[in-house]
Structure formats: structure tokens, C-alpha cells
Amino acid sequence: MVSFRLSNKTASPSIKLLVDDPIVVNPGEAITLVCVTTGGEPAPSLTWVRSVGVLPNKTVLNGGTLTIPAITSEDSGTYSCIANNNVGNPAKKSTNIIVRALKKGRFWITPDPYHKDDNIQIGREVKISCQVEAIPPEELTFSWFKNGRPLRSSERMVITQTDPDVSPGTTNLDIIDLKFTDFGTYTCVASLKGGGISDISIDVNISSSTGEEELWAGFVG
Numbered sequence: 436m437v438s439f440r441l442s443n444k445t446a447s448p449s450i451k452l453l454v455d456d457p458i459v460v461n462p463g464e465a466i467t468l469v470c471v472t473t474g475g476e477p478a479p480s481l482t483w484v485r486s487v488g489v490l491p492n493k494t495v496l497n498g499g500t501l502t503i504p505a506i507t508s509e510d511s512g513t514y515s516c517i518a519n520n521n522v523g524n525p526a527k528k529s530t531n532i533i534v535r536a537l538k539k540g541r542f543w544i545t546p547d548p549y550h551k552d553d554n555i556q557i558g559r560e561v562k563i564s565c566q567v568e569a570i571p572p573e574e575l576t577f578s579w580f581k582n583g584r585p586l587r588s589s590e591r592m593v594i595t596q597t598d599p600d601v602s603p604g605t606t607n608l609d610i611i612d613l614k615f616t617d618f619g620t621y622t623c624v625a626s627l628k629g630g631g632i633s634d635i636s637i638d639v640n641i642s643s644s645t646g647e648e649e650l651w652a653g654f655v656g
Contacts, residue, residue, distance in 0.1 A: 447522045448520050451473050462506060465505065466506050467500060468483070469500050471499055475522070479519055480520070481518050486512055487512055488512075503532075510534065511532055512532060537626075540636075540637050541565075541637070562610075563623070567604050574628040575625060617641065
């Protein structure tokens with residue numbers, strides 16, 4: 436005789452993500468997020484959601500696997516996998532996608548050469564500040580050059596990689612006791628340690644013309 440045993444055993448869902456948190460990627464890369472069930476009776480269904488807005492239109496879903504081809508900065512944010520089987524509370528696991536970026540480079544000079552009452556003079560201290568927006572900020576590094584040659588911090592040229600007194604993403608070059616030999620083109624180069632992103636270069640040209648100091652600055656993305 437064959438007998439059947441019915442079970443009404445149920446269990447709330449549990450899941451895990453097979454990805455890092457956060458995930459730091461370069462724009463243009465394809466990203467795959469994998470979510471798997473580790474428990475639940477009956478077997479839970481898996482869905483992906485985004486903390487802000489909807490999933491990108493190009494998203495490819497296959498069960499618990501989410502793929503974003505050619506990711507962009509607009510796709511950054513927190514993505515969550517949710518498991519539900521109508522038993523207990525749904526299970527939720529999240530990861531944050533960070534897309535590397537460098538943007539909005541700018542500079543300023545102290546004293547301000549564009550202010551009538553505050554000009555640059557031989558023998559004075561001059562500070563050149565360079566600032567960019569970096570994502571993620573902890574990967575940001577700066578390099579300084581004079582006339583194309585690398586500069587290193589010294590007693591008369593002090594380089595500060597990050598300045599806590601100003602906005603994040605700022606580096607300073609302090610020229611102590613400005614001399615005629617200090618005239619030239621100073622270049623601040625911002626880059627990300629992870630690579631894959633074009634550097635941002637900002638040029639500041641300090642020159643002397645007919646005994647008067649003139650300044651020219653340019654930005655190169």
C-alpha cells in the first residue's frame with residue numbers, strides 16, 4: 436500500500452548576495468548582481484528594486500540575477516533583492532553601486548590676482564588651490580607639475596594633498612617667498628587610483644610682463 440504524507444511546514448525566506456558591497460566600477464562596464472535563496476518554504480520569489488527611482492531601462496533580469504550593461508553614473512545607487520513567499524516578513528539584502536567619476540575642476544589663487552587691492556608680488560607667499568569632484572573621493576590623488584616637470588613638496592614649495600579647511604577634493608601648492616624663477620605654468624592633475632577614468636588637468640600660468648605680474652589659467656578635462 437502506498438501512503439502519502441502531507442506537510443504544512445512553512446518557513447520565512449532568507450537570501451544572500453554573491454556580490455561585494457559597495458561595488459566600485461568604471462563607466463561602460465557591465466555589472467551583474469546575483470541573489471540566491473538560502474531558505475524559505477514554500478520557495479520564495481525574488482525581485483530587484485532600486486532605492487531611488489526605477490531600475491534602469493537596460494536592466495536584464497533572470498531570476499535572482501540582475502545585469503546592467505554599459506553602466507553610467509546615472510545608474511549609481513543602492514540596489515536591493517527582496518524575497519517573498521507570504522510567510523513572515525520578506526527578506527531583503529542590498530548593495531551600493533558606485534560609478535567612478537571626475538568632474539567640475541576649478542582653481543583659485545591666494546592672494547587673488549583679479550582683486551585690485553590684492554595682487555601677487557615678489558617675496559610674498561602665493562597659494563594655488565585646485566579642486567575637483569571625485570567619486571569615490573577616497574580614490575582621488577593629485578599630482579603637481581611645473582612646466583611639465585613633476586613637483587615634490589619642499590621647504591619653499593609645500594604641497595598639501597587634501598586640505599581639511601576647505602571643501603573635499605582640494606589640493607594646495609604653497610609657494611613661499613615668490614621669486615622670478617618661480618614664474619611658469621603650474622599644472623594640477625587629478626586622477627583616481629582605480630583607473631579607467633580620464634584625468635583632469637588644470638593649468639595656472641604665472642608670468643611677468645614689463646615688470647607687472649599677470650596670471651592666466653586654463654582648464655583641460
